Amino acid sequence: xxxxxxxxxxxxxxxxxxxxxxxxxxxxxxxxxxxxxxxxxxxxxxxxxxxxxxxxxxxxxxxxxxxxxxxxxxxxxxxxxxxxxxxxxxxxxxxxxxxxxxxxxxxxxxxxxxxxxxxxxxxxxxxxxxxxxxxxxxxxxxxxxxxxxxxxxxxxxxxxxxxxxxxxxxxxxxxxxxxxxxxxxxxxxxxxxxxxxxxxxxxxxxxxxxxxxxxxxxxxxxxxxxxxxxxxxxxxxxxxxxxxxxxxxxxxxxxxxxxxxxxxxxxxxxxxxxxxxxxxxxxxxxxxxxxxxxxxxxxxxxxxxxxxxxxxxxxxxxxxxxxxxxxxxxxxxxxxxxxxxxxxxxxxxxxxxxxxxxxxxxxxxxxxxxxxxxxxxxxxxxxxxxxxxxxxxxxxxxxxxxxxxxxxxxxxxxxxxxxxxxxxxxxxxxxxxxxxxxxxxxxxxxxxxxxxxxxxxxxxxxxxxxxxxxxxxxxxxxxxxxxxxxxxxxxxxxxxxx
Amino acid sequence: xxxxxxxxxxxxxxxxxxxxxxxxxxxxxxxxxxxxxxxxxxxxxxxxxxxxxxxxxxxxxxxxxxxxxxxxxxxxxxxxxxxxxxxxxxxxxxxxxxxxxxxxxxxxxxxxxxxxxxxxxxxx
Numbered sequence: 001x002x003x004x005x006x007x008x009x010x011x012x013x014x015x016x017x018x019x020x021x022x023x024x025x026x027x028x029x030x031x032x033x034x035x036x037x038x039x040x041x042x043x044x045x046x047x048x049x050x051x052x053x054x055x056x057x058x059x060x061x062x063x064x065x066x067x068x069x070x071x072x073x074x075x076x077x078x079x080x081x082x083x084x085x086x087x088x089x090x091x092x093x094x095x096x097x098x099x100x101x102x103x104x105x106x107x108x109x110x111x112x113x114x115x116x117x118x119x120x121x122x123x124x125x126x127x128x129x130x131x132x133x134x135x136x137x138x139x140x141x142x143x144x145x146x147x148x149x150x151x152x153x154x155x156x157x158x159x160x161x162x163x164x165x166x167x168x169x170x171x172x173x174x175x176x177x178x179x180x181x182x183x184x185x186x187x188x189x190x191x192x193x194x195x196x197x198x199x200x201x202x203x204x205x206x207x208x209x210x211x212x213x214x215x216x217x218x219x220x221x222x223x224x225x226x227x228x229x230x231x232x233x234x235x236x237x238x239x240x241x242x243x244x245x246x247x248x249x250x251x252x253x254x255x256x257x258x259x260x261x262x263x264x265x266x267x268x269x270x271x272x273x274x275x276x277x278x279x280x281x282x283x284x285x286x287x288x289x290x291x292x293x294x295x296x297x298x299x300x301x302x303x304x305x306x307x308x309x310x311x312x313x314x315x316x317x318x319x320x321x322x323x324x325x326x327x328x329x330x331x332x333x334x335x336x337x338x339x340x341x342x343x344x345x346x347x348x349x350x351x352x353x354x355x356x357x358x359x360x361x362x363x364x365x366x367x368x369x370x371x372x373x374x375x376x377x378x379x380x381x382x383x384x385x386x387x388x389x390x391x392x393x394x395x396x397x398x399x400x401x402x403x404x405x406x407x408x409x410x411x412x413x414x415x416x417x418x419x420x421x422x423x424x425x426x427x428x429x430x431x432x433x434x435x436x437x438x439x440x441x442x443x444x445x446x447x448x449x450x451x452x453x454x455x456x457x458x459x460x461x462x463x464x465x466x467x468x469x470x471x472x473x474x475x476x477x478x479x480x481x482x483x484x485x486x487x488x489x490x491x492x493x494x495x496x497x498x
Numbered sequence: 499x500x501x502x503x504x505x506x507x508x509x510x511x512x513x514x515x516x517x518x519x520x521x522x523x524x525x526x527x528x529x530x531x532x533x534x535x536x537x538x539x540x541x542x543x544x545x546x547x548x549x550x551x552x553x554x555x556x557x558x559x560x561x562x563x564x565x566x567x568x569x570x571x572x573x574x575x576x577x578x579x580x581x582x583x584x585x586x587x588x589x590x591x592x593x594x595x596x597x598x599x600x601x602x603x604x605x606x607x608x609x610x611x612x613x614x615x616x617x618x619x620x621x622x
Contacts, residue, residue: 029597045595156533157588183533183588213590235566236529236539236546237589243547257532294532340585340599344537347603351576354606389604392572394535419530419568465530465568 003103003327005033006093008188011042014050014210015194017057018203023211024049031188034100034335035326037373043187046211048219051179054207055225058150058177061204066147066175068202070125073173077122079200081115087196088115091189093327095161098189100335100375101289102326110162113454117165117472120456121173124474130483138491144484147175148227151480152220154241155190156232157183157337158292158396164190166460166471167230168206174480179207179226181217185338213237224248228480231255232294235465242468253469253479255294255462257394258422261415262286262297262451263405263437267429269306275449276313279427282451283314283400287321287379290336291345291398294466295423297451299391300402301414307404315361318379325370335374336397342375345397348390349380357384357401386414394420408433412440421463425451444470500616501607503577506558510582510600514540514559517592526558526580528565528602529589538563538580538600539591552621564621575612577605 011028013020023044031040044050084091091114092106101110133141153167160182171178182190187210194208209216217237221229222244229252231241238254245252268279286297302310326334336342342365349363362380379398382390391401405411415424421443428434428449438446444461447453454460459473469479506514518524523543529535539546543562551567558580565573585599593600607615 158533184594185586185588212595213588214592215595217588218590233533233588234529234531234535234537236527237534238531240541240546240590255532257530257535338585338587340583340587340601343583343585343599344601347601348536351604351606354604387572389572389576393530393569394532396532396535419571 001329002325003089003093005035005097005327006090008041012044012188012191014044014046014054015191015198015208016050016054017060017207018198018201021053024053029184031098033097034337034375035097036371040097040188044210046209046216050209050211051216051219051223054179054209055150055223057204058179058207059225061202062149062177065177065202065205066149068175073175074122074126076200077118077125077169077173080197081118081122083197083200084111084118084193085115091161091193091196094192095189096326096334098186099157099160100326100337102331102334104329104331105289107329110159113456114161114165116456117162117169121169124477125173128474128477138489140488140490142486142488144486145174146482146484148480148482150177150179150226151228151230152223152226153178153180153230154217154221154233155180155182157186158289158294160186160189161193163232164193170476171480172205174477176480177205179209179220181209181211181220184210184212222247226250228252230479238467251479254467255469255471256465256467257294258420258443258462258466259299259392259394259418260295260297260423260425260443261299261301261418262425263301263411263415263427264303264306264310265426265428265430265433266303266305268427269310270429275429278449280313280317282425282427284317284321285452286400287318287333287398288452290333290377292337292341292396293452295445295452296394296396297423297425298395298400299386300400301405301411302402303411304404304406311360311402315381318361318381321379323366323368323376333379333398335371335376339375341396342377345377345395345399348393348395348397348399352382352384352388352390352399352401355384355388355390357382357388357390360402386417392418408437412437416442419465422466423447501611501614503555503616503618504558504563504580505577506580507582510580511559513582513593513596513598513600514561516596521592524561524592526561526563527552528563528569530566530569534587534589536602537587537589537591538602539589540593540600541590542592548621550620550622553618554621555618556616570618575607577607577611579603579605
């Protein structure tokens with residue numbers, strides 16, 4: 001089934017205080033689609049003045065929204081989810097146009113996960129509670145939750161709506177007001193979402209300001225009146241965000257990427273069954289979202305004893321990846337998100353070749369005849385060793401680096417020989433091996449006999465240089481609120497010191 | 499003269515000149531990780547707080563070029579060329595409002611070059 005490029009307005013505005021507000025200095029930039037490099041819409045090129053306005057409006061809203069009941073906030077989450085579900089096809093087409101990822105993924109994964117995220121946090125906030133302890137017979141300690149007030153969020157371009165949902169849902173659920181900045185490569189899908197859900201939200205509770213990082217993101221991240229900053233992106237900006245947070249003495253949560261190992265043990269080849277078929281797909285999942293995933297399984301570690309037979313099947317599956325129109329549901333791989341990302345990936349394919357890695361398949365750009373101006377790259381598999389740069393740097397493209405290992409110890413040594421620790425995968429029919437290896441991997445997520453599944457309720461975050469904090473789980477509620485301890489004495493007698 | 503670890507193209511030098519006119523002295527820090535990872539980030543000098551594990555690799559067109567030690571572990575054998583392309587990277591790098599993005603191109607050192615390559619030093 002084929003969808004098509006959706007209709008957009010010529011120009012969008014910022015969404016501040018429940019209204020569409022033009023950028024104060026009147027500047028806009030052109031947003032283009034990576035599918036065909038064509039114009040989508042003009043987007044506000046905002047600056048510190050617009051951020052100041054959004055933060056001010058957010059605090060005005062916070063006076064009441066911070067105090068709403070959990071029942072109201074829970075219902076808000078459910079209503080947002082329902083409204084998105086009613087518009088899932090439109091939002092999927094918008095996301096495909098804005099980001100370049102295929103409808104196969106936006107309609108099949110991104111948007112269903114967005115909906116699930118809001119429903120999950122709608123459930124969490126209604127069912128959880130603080131705690132009360134009897135410290136002694138006369139003393140009661142209450143741990144009470146309160147929202148932080150107004151929080152800042154900066155989201156990436158690889159899953160524009162889903163990463164927005166991961167940040168918006170726990171913040172709204174806990175009663176915070178938000179100023180959020182989408183990535184400048186993919187600004188329009190969140191604006192279309194606000195057209196769809198804006199009327200459900202108390203004005204000022206969710207404010208969207210667009211613009212470039214240095215002009216708009218930095219004033220937001222360093223603003224003296226935001227009480228927390230949440231960021232997903234790379235390490236230099238992550239460090240700047242934490243630096244600004246330190247200057248303002250506020251918390252920051254960061255998710256900064258990975259170089260995730262995907263480990264295939266020999267037992268997967270013991271039978272030629274549906275599980276082996278699943279493992280082969282697990283190998284090919286490096287191509288999901290054109291490899292632009294923080295947890296892209298971009299290092300495949302394969303046990304020596306099965307390397308030849310397993311790789312033969314895997315490469316055949318990679319070469320069966322269908323290309324073509326991103327709006328067509330059968331198209332498996334679509335466009336990279338931007339020209340500069342395309343250039344960077346091509347430069348890493350060049351580095352892999354220069355380092356002496358062997359190209360097993362792909363290794364070049366893909367000519368999409370329907371969209372000759374879009375940014376398309378062949379799924380590429382290199383064989384090499386773990387000290388190569390293509391094994392150590394997150395390329396953020398459809399580029400897989402494959403190596404072999406002898407035994408469990410060597411698999412773990414290679415898996416953990418990375419500056420990152422976000423995702424990882426292991427495939428085995430041996431339950432004891434699964435336990436040993438999943439315990440030994442230094443990463444915030446270990447997928448066992450699966451990969452790239454992101455159900456709400458399964459925490460997500462990094463070890464090592466992959467950042468700080470856990471999203472996609474109720475534990476992020478505490479990332480958006482204070483805990484106030486109310487300590488009550490029922491004893492009429494003084495302490496006795498004075 | 500030792501072999502340099504970093505260099506810059508003419509096109510990128512011209513962009514640096516434009517940015518320096520507007521923002522004053524500049525610095526570069528190579529990012530890692532997702533989205534715009536492995537990209538040269540251009541900031542006003544001193545904007546990015548260099549830490550005890552950042553390394554100084556050399557100057558490009560009058561700007562210090564820095565990288566975290568964890569990342570340099572895999573750049574020991576690489577000559578890094580800072581170039582510029584049209585595009586719109588995210589991040590707080592200064593060139594992005596111009597519709598341009600710095601990016602790195604790489605030359606893997608030969609054994610002879612490696613024997614004479616500039617030593618890296620702590621950033622601070």
